[in-house]
Amino acid sequence: MWRKIHFKIFTKEKDEEYGLRKKEFTSLKEIQPHLKILVLFTTSFMIWFLFLLVFSPKRISNPIRGFLSTHSPAECRDNYSVYIYNLPSKFNFDLLEDCSSLNIYTDMCPHVTNNGMGKPLPEMGSSSWYTTHQLIGELIVHARIENHPCRTENAEKATLFYVPFYGGLHASSKFREPNYTIRDALAVELVEYIEEQKWWKRNNGRDRFMAFGRTAWDFMRTDEVPDFGANKLLNMSPVQNMSVLLVERHPWEGHNQHGIPYPSYFHPSALSEMIEWQDRVSYMDRPHLFSFVGAPRTGKKKVVTRDRVIKQCEESSKCLILKCGKGPSKCHKPRQVLNVMMRSNFCLQVLGDSYTRRSTFDSILTGCIPVFFSNHTAYSQYQWFLPSDPTTYSVYIDLERNHSIGIEEELLKIPMEEVERKRRTVIELIPKLTYANPNSTSYGFRDAVDVALKALSDHVSSLLKATS
Numbered sequence: 001m002w003r004k005i006h007f008k009i010f011t012k013e014k015d016e017e018y019g020l021r022k023k024e025f026t027s028l029k030e031i032q033p034h035l036k037i038l039v040l041f042t043t044s045f046m047i048w049f050l051f052l053l054v055f056s057p058k059r060i061s062n063p064i065r066g067f068l069s070t071h072s073p074a075e076c077r078d079n080y081s082v083y084i085y086n087l088p089s090k091f092n093f094d095l096l097e098d099c100s101s102l103n104i105y106t107d108m109c110p111h112v113t114n115n116g117m118g119k120p121l122p123e124m125g126s127s128s129w130y131t132t133h134q135l136i137g138e139l140i141v142h143a144r145i146e147n148h149p150c151r152t153e154n155a156e157k158a159t160l161f162y163v164p165f166y167g168g169l170h171a172s173s174k175f176r177e178p179n180y181t182i183r184d185a186l187a188v189e190l191v192e193y194i195e196e197q198k199w200w201k202r203n204n205g206r207d208r209f210m211a212f213g214r215t216a217w218d219f220m221r222t223d224e225v226p227d228f229g230a231n232k233l234l235n236m237s238p239v240q241n242m243s244v245l246l247v248e249r250h251p252w253e254g255h256n257q258h259g260i261p262y263p264s265y266f267h268p269s270a271l272s273e274m275i276e277w278q279d280r281v282s283y284m285d286r287p288h289l290f291s292f293v294g295a296p297r298t299g300k301k302k303v304v305t306r307d308r309v310i311k312q313c314e315e316s317s318k319c320l321i322l323k324c325g326k327g328p329s330k331c332h333k334p335r336q337v338l339n340v341m342m343r344s345n346f347c348l349q350v351l352g353d354s355y356t357r358r359s360t361f362d363s364i365l366t367g368c369i370p371v372f373f374s375n376h377t378a379y380s381q382y383q384w385f386l387p388s389d390p391t392t393y394s395v396y397i398d399l400e401r402n403h404s405i406g407i408e409e410e411l412l413k414i415p416m417e418e419v420e421r422k423r424r425t426v427i428e429l430i431p432k433l434t435y436a437n438p439n440s441t442s443y444g445f446r447d448a449v450d451v452a453l454k455a456l457s458d459h460v461s462s463l464l465k466a467t468s
């Protein structure tokens with residue numbers, strides 16, 4: 001029990017951690033020598049591609065279809081169809097109009113632009129990169145489904161019903177509202193609204209779903225713990241019949257909750273961009289055995305493991321650390337974070353405010369093998385997306401069981417071939433953990449939204465079979 005309480009009371013700090021920190025970077029050397037290899041590789045890829053384009057039209061029409069047919073209408077290749085509720089705009093778009101007060105710690109206005117991808121990040125060398133906020137997933141998911149080939153406008157034919165409520169943004173705008181009635185009001189209205197809709201009764205809500213960019217703790221207020229700003233949306237009984245997609249599910253009580261990836265910074269609209277990036281991270285030179293990106297939490301008992309991990313990194317000559325302290329400005333620039341991870345073999349994913357980290361997805365995106373210290377940072381969260389055998393793509397170090405385990409020694413024990421094997425798996429995972437640019441409908445690869453909708457659909461079919 002202490003564990004649950006322990007986590008519930010501080011999840012709202014997640015924003016402070018990322019939004020309000022002083023710059024305190026350890027110096028980073030530039031990656032010049034490796035750039036040459038990259039340029040060389042990119043160029044050869046382009047030449048190869050042009051070659052295909054000119055000489056082998058039959059072959060490209062298949063795997064690289066997404067690249068060529070971005071503008072042609074794509075067809076649904078799965079056996080579900082998703083209907084989007086036309087909600088009154090107070091449940092979604094109206095919230096965005098007041099974007100400066102959506103989050104009590106950060107001005108969200110720059111982050112809600114470009115369908116939630118945020119401002120472009122051209123330093124990364126292509127138009128597929130954006131400074132995406134970690135807790136904005138619901139906007140991107142909405143935009144993706146709007147443009148999805150399996151979307152239907154015909155509710156009678158639909159097998160899935162998406163309720164596009166921007167519940168995460170709404171929750172964070174009300175963290176400081178002391179009156180529970182007021183804090184919960186919009187969520188209560190939403191639930192009343194969807195229950196009244198024509199098709200609700202057909203399956204008692206089991207074919208409905210919502211998607212939120214924040215953790216489950218923000219929607220599960222209980223009397224057992226001191227108030228930290230959460231509302232009661234996920235505790236309401238009609239919602240218990242629905243499916244809820246979230247970046248962090250409640251590991252014990254989230255029977256209807258499903259983990260979806262945190263959005264990272266890469267939002268390609270074509271397969272070619274994806275392949276180019278996968279090749280780039282495959283050929284990176286990785287001089288550092290491991291790295292840590294994040295902030296220490298000195299003086300707080302609850303983050304003992306985090307402090308131990310940071311201390312071990314600081315004391316190891318093989319660990320690269322990008323640390324930031326408390327303070328008013330943004331801590332990590334995306335480019336700096338990615339540069340550290342791209343130069344490391346292993347990236348430490350130590351829990352902090354809550355179990356999960358956006359950094360897990362940044363790490364996989366850069367081909368850096370994630371090292372976990374809790375089963376709930378990924379294994380019990382993202383089962384739709386990650387291989388069922390965690391040893392194929394990650395390392396687990398149980399520091400809570402034995403404080404004396406040396407991270408460096410554990411990592412050095414892993415044979416080089418195994419490191420290579422894990423890294424290959426990590427790089428293969430990139431497409432399905434990526435949120436593709438919602439401006440397109442045909443990418444040539446299955447992204448996080450494609451995977452989530454298919455898995456959700458299969459889950460809902462089995463639920464309906466079980467109850468019919």
Ligand SMILES: *[C@@H]1O[C@H](CO)[C@@H](O)[C@H](O)[C@H]1NC(C)=O
Pocket residue numbers: 079080159457458461462
């Ligand atoms: C889609 O196909 C899967 C099997 O591949 C099946 O279990 C599921 O019920 C089907 N879903 C729908 C909505 O027909």
Ligand SMILES: *[C@@H]1O[C@H](CO)[C@@H](O)[C@H](O)[C@H]1NC(C)=O
Pocket residue numbers: 070071127128269437439440
């Ligand atoms: C989508 O956006 C990307 C980059 O932001 C751009 O290169 C591409 O042309 C856009 N595609 C469409 C179909 O608008």
Ligand SMILES: *[C@@H]1O[C@H](CO)[C@@H](O)[C@H](O)[C@H]1NC(C)=O
Pocket residue numbers: 179180181182
């Ligand atoms: C909370 O707000 C509601 C609705 O505005 C109001 O009726 C109620 O009296 C308020 N409760 C407290 C304790 O102020």
Ligand SMILES: *[C@@H]1O[C@H](CO)[C@@H](O)[C@H](O)[C@H]1NC(C)=O
Pocket residue numbers: 204205237238241467
């Ligand atoms: C939830 O599902 C149960 C079982 O099918 C049903 O009895 C109940 O009425 C549903 N709740 C709502 C609010 O529809």
Ligand SMILES: *[C@@H]1O[C@H](CO)[C@@H](O)[C@H](O)[C@H]1NC(C)=O
Pocket residue numbers: 375400
């Ligand atoms: C994590 O999961 C593994 C495999 O299921 C299990 O052996 C281990 O005891 C778990 N660790 C904790 C701390 O729950």
Ligand SMILES: *[C@@H]1O[C@H](CO)[C@@H](O)[C@H](O)[C@H]1NC(C)=O
Pocket residue numbers: 402403404405406
């Ligand atoms: C804890 O880890 C250390 C270092 O690997 C090892 O020497 C020690 O035997 C372990 N203790 C237990 C109880 O497993």
